[in-house]
Amino acid sequence: MGQQQLLLIVLGVIIVGIAIAVGISMFKSSAVDANRSAVASDLANLASKAQRYYRTPVELGGGGNSFANFALSPLDTGNANGSYRVEILTGEQAIVIHALGKEKVGTAYVAAIDCVDADKSRIYQGTATSLQTTDATKGYGKLQGWTQQ
Numbered sequence: 001m002g003q004q005q006l007l008l009i010v011l012g013v014i015i016v017g018i019a020i021a022v023g024i025s026m027f028k029s030s031a032v033d034a035n036r037s038a039v040a041s042d043l044a045n046l047a048s049k050a051q052r053y054y055r056t057p058v059e060l061g062g063g064g065n066s067f068a069n070f071a072l073s074p075l076d077t078g079n080a081n082g083s084y085r086v087e088i089l090t091g092e093q094a095i096v097i098h099a100l101g102k103e104k105v106g107t108a109y110v111a112a113i114d115c116v117d118a119d120k121s122r123i124y125q126g127t128a129t130s131l132q133t134t135d136a137t138k139g140y141g142k143l144q145g146w147t148q149q
Contacts, residue, residue, distance in 0.1 A: 048120035072139025085141030
């Protein structure tokens with residue numbers, strides 16, 4: 001083989017290597033974005049359940065205008081998108097739902113929190129290192145190492 005042919009082979013290998021690296025990077029970015037969207041969707045669903053509990057009278061199994069005994073069912077504490085925990089705030093008129101996604105962003109994971117009261121909910125996106133559970137039977141806990149983005 002001539003020098004020109006060897007040079008073309010080396011150049012081709014370099015270009016293919018760069019293309020593979022860019023493809024992997026694009027796939028990872030897409031996976032993180034998809035996980036963020038899925039976690040936000042799950043949080044909106046859980047916020048709706050919490051608000052329904054808040055508005056339902058105590059006699060019908062609800063909170064009677066309080067989040068005091070709101071708990072996540074075992075099915076609501078985790079799925080293919082991530083893990084979820086609830087934190088009931090002082091005064092029992094608001095809760096925070098913490099979510100830790102499955103995709104890594106650097107050394108942390110995709111995360112989000114949803115601040116829920118009787119009338120509205122607000123989702124904040126970020127990253128966190130772990131999800132601490134304070135009461136597994138009720139799905140209580142909070143994010144550790146939270147950084148808002």
